[in-house]
Amino acid sequence: MATCIERLDLREATRSICEPKIVHCIEPLKDSRWDRFLQEHPRASMFHSTPWLLALSETYGYEPIAYTTSPAGQDLSNSIVLCRVKSWLTGRRLVSLPFSDHCDPLVDATEERDAIASTLQQEIESERWHYLEIRPLTSFEMCPSLRKMAITYSFHKLELSYPIDAIFHGFHKSSTQRKIRRAEREGLTYREGSTQAFLDYFYRLLTLTRKRQGLAPQPKMWFANLMTCFGDALKIRVALRCEQPIAAIVTIRYKDTLTYKYGCCDSRFNNLGCMHLLLWNAIQEAKFSGLRFLDFGRTDGDQQGLITFKSRWGATQSVLNYSRYSLSDGPTHFFDLHSSKWKSRAAKYVLKRVSPALLPQVGSILYPHIG
Numbered sequence: 088m089a090t091c092i093e094r095l096d097l098r099e100a101t102r103s104i105c106e107p108k109i110v111h112c113i114e115p116l117k118d119s120r121w122d123r124f125l126q127e128h129p130r131a132s133m134f135h136s137t138p139w140l141l142a143l144s145e146t147y148g149y150e151p152i153a154y155t156t157s158p159a160g161q162d163l164s165n166s167i168v169l170c171r172v173k174s175w176l177t178g179r180r181l182v183s184l185p186f187s188d189h190c191d192p193l194v195d196a197t198e199e200r201d202a203i204a205s206t207l208q209q210e211i212e213s214e215r216w217h218y219l220e221i222r223p224l225t226s227f228e229m230c231p232s233l234r235k236m237a238i239t240y241s242f243h244k245l246e247l248s249y250p251i252d253a254i255f256h257g258f259h260k261s262s263t264q265r266k267i268r269r270a271e272r273e274g275l276t277y278r279e280g281s282t283q284a285f286l287d288y289f290y291r292l293l294t295l296t297r298k299r300q301g302l303a304p305q306p307k308m309w310f311a312n313l314m315t316c317f318g319d320a321l322k323i324r325v326a327l328r329c330e331q332p333i334a335a336i337v338t339i340r341y342k343d344t345l346t347y348k349y350g351c352c353d354s355r356f357n358n359l360g361c362m363h364l365l366l367w368n369a370i371q372e373a374k375f376s377g378l379r380f381l382d383f384g385r386t387d388g389d390q391q392g393l394i395t396f397k398s399r400w401g402a403t404q405s406v407l408n409y410s411r412y413s414l415s416d417g418p419t420h421f422f423d424l425h426s427s428k429w430k431s432r433a434a435k436y437v438l439k440r441v442s443p444a445l446l447p448q449v450g451s452i453l454y455p456h457i458g
Contacts, residue, residue: 108156108202115153115168116140124163124193126342130224132382133341134187135168138316143170145316146309147455149185154203165194167203167221174456178217181207185458186305188348188385189224189242189407204229211414218413226408233412240409241394243383243402247374254370257401266360267367273359276327277368281314285323288332289351294443296351303450310337310349324369326352326361334361338369345373346382366400 115121116137125131133139140151149170157163168190169183184190194200208230211219221227224242247254258264279285290307297304314321317339326334334352338345347369352362373381383397385407398404 108199109158110154110156110202110206111158113153113155113166115151115166116144118153118163120157120163121153124166128193130191130193131342132189132191132224132344133339133346134184134190135193136341138313138318138320139184139187140168140170142309142312142316143185143458146306146312147185147458149458151184154206156199156202165196165199165203167192167194167207169219170458172458176456179215180217181211181219182458183219183221187222188346188382190222191224192221192227192229200227200229208233208412211412215414218411220409220411222407222409224407227410229410230412234415236411236413238409238411239388240385240407241388241397242385242405242407243394243397243400244405245370245381245383245400245402247370247379247381251371251374254374254401259399259401263363263399266363268360269358270326270360270364273328275333275359275361275364276330277324277364278327279322279324279368281319281321281323285325285335286310286314288325289323289335289337289349290447292332292335292351292353293349294446295353297450298443298446299354303446303453305454306451307447308451309454313337313339324365326364328356328359328361333359334365336362336365336369340373340376340378343377343379344382345369345378345380347384370400 113121122137125135143149144151149172151168151170153166153168155163155166157165167183169181170185171179172182172185173179183192192200192203194203207219210216211230211233219230219233221229245254249257255264258267286307290304290310294304314323320340322338324336324338325332332353333356335350336347337349338347340346347366350362350365370381381402383400383402386393386397394404
């Protein structure tokens with residue numbers, strides 16, 4: 088009898104392995120399992136989090152969804168989270184996730200990945216999405232029958248497990264350590280907060296910076312929503328000279344990582360080390376709070392100056408490979424900088440000549456279409 092039972096158990100186990108996985112589509116902002124799943128998954132980042140998804144939804148109207156093989160009533164064991172971006176200007180697409188530096192698919196088993204990939208391919212075909220974009224930190228391949236386009240960025244992360252003196256001595260001596268000391272000698276003032284006044288400081292400097300770069304600033308409402316959604320985990324850090332704000336950065340704490348997400352400055356004061364003062368204060372706070380990493384985020388491959396800047400903080404540089412999967416070849420939308428370089432140059436030429444007072448309105452119009 089025991090032998091028969093053992094054989095039955097073996098057949099049941101074999102059947103459960105061979106049966107195709109059923110994929111479920113959930114709404115993470117409404118699913119009570121989501122936050123618990125993220126807390127337990129080692130690769131879950133700020134960009135997967137409920138506050139980030141909520142800010143995307145409230146600011147741009149994007150619809151966060153997630154695909155998983157975990158049925159209702161069971162804890163989530165895997166997921167790929169995306170947003171449905173529907174634009175009359177730039178097309179309809181699935182992105183994981185808009186305005187996010189990276190968003191690892193939280194799927195480890197091959198059969199689960201393949202099942203979710205198959206479901207995503209079916210949705211692309213049935214709904215005629217222009218493309219699916221995945222932004223993994225680690226290597227991730229899916230949808231082999233779809234056409235794939237790779238987009239490459241640099242990524243920097245600073246390890247904070249060493250003593251604070253060792254971290255400081257890991258900075259580039261002349262361009263980073265000396266700039267920090269220069270800021271201290273110049274008597275620059277450091278302040279931090281998440282109030283309307285700090286948002287106003289930051290946004291004025293952001294508008295100046297984006298104009299200098301030939302880019303429109305993100306809508307101010309985006310940052311206001313981030314402040315509301317993340318609460319005390321978000322800080323706007325400001326450097327002042329004679330009570331005048333001259334540089335600002337936005338950092339967000341999630342789990343064991345502090346993410347440096349946005350930075351801006353008045354370029355007239357760059358030589359004073361104002362950005363270095365802000366980052367050094369952020370690093371010290373993260374270290375003494377017991378965090379393990381500072382995420383410096385992604386950088387376009389042609390921004391060599393910014394890549395060098397981040398590397399000189401002792402951060403480890405790696406490659407981010409975004410993947411776009413589509414049914415056909417060719418440019419995916421008008422603002423695709425990788426397939427339409429001349430359009431990018433033309434847009435920058437125009438935006439550099441737009442009044443700073445008008446740039447926020449331009450950004451509010453454009454950003455919902457370019458997520």
